[in-house]
Amino acid sequence: MDQKKICPRFEKALKILNHRWNTLLIYQLLDGPQRYSTIKKQLNISSRVLTERLKELETEEILLRTVIPTTPVVIEYELTEKGYALAPVLKAIEQWSSDWVTITKD
Amino acid sequence: MDQKKICPRFEKALKILNHRWNTLLIYQLLDGPQRYSTIKKQLNISSRVLTERLKELETEEILLRTVIPTTPVVIEYELTEKGYALAPVLKAIEQWSSDWVTITKD
DNA sequence: TACACTAGGTTACGAATTGTAAGTTAAAGA
C-alpha cells in the first residue's frame, strides 16, 4: 500500500551511475585528464555514445571539458571534485569483484 | 596502441551492476527477503523486466529464489552472501549522493 | 460441474536506446 520511498538523491545517483558506460568512463578518468580519442580507444565505445555520455557527465558536473587550441584542436576531459568523490564507489566495486566475481567462459 | 586493459572481473561486476534496475533491486533486497509482488510495487518495474533481472541475478548467485508452496504459490527472493557483500557499494553510492547530488526540477 | 480468484509469471508488439559506419568541420602542412 504505502511504499517506503527511496531517497530522490540516491535515485538520481543510481540513474547517473547505472547509465551504460558512465561508471567505466569515470573509472577511466580517475587516472587523470584524458583526451576524447584516448578514452574512445580505451573503452572501445562508439563516438556517438561517447559524446552523449561525456555531455551528460559534464551537465552533472562530474567532469570538465577543456578545449586545447592546438591544431587540430584537442579536447581534454577531467573529473571535477564531485567526480573524484566517486572513487570510493569504484573502489568498493573493485573490492567486491575481486572477492566474489568469477569469470565463466561460454 | 597498447591499451591498459581493465580487469575482467571488475568489468563483469560493472556489467552486472550497471544493468538497468539491478542495483536498485539489490538495494531493495538489502532490507531482507521479499516477494515478487512486493518488489514489483516498490520499484515500479514491469513484470517482464523484473522477471528477467531476477533470473540474471539468480544466475550470478547474487540472489536466491525460494518457492513457498502456499496457495497460490508465493515466491521469495533474498540476497546470498555474495549479494549482501554488495552493501558497501550501495553505502558508498548513498554517501556520495548525500554529499554531492542535488535535485533540479525541470 | 462451472466459474472466479490469486501470485507469479509470459507473450506480442510498439517505443526508446544503442551500435555501426560514413560524413562533417576547421586549421595547417605538402
Added chain:
DNA sequence: TCTTTAACTTACAATTCGTAACCTAGTGTA
C-alpha cells in the same frame, strides 16, 4: 588544391525496454 587530424554528427539498423493482455495451478464458491 589536396590531404591530414581530432572531435564530433548523422542516418539507420540492431537491441532492449515498457505496456498491456494473457496464461497456469490450486483453491473456494455456487
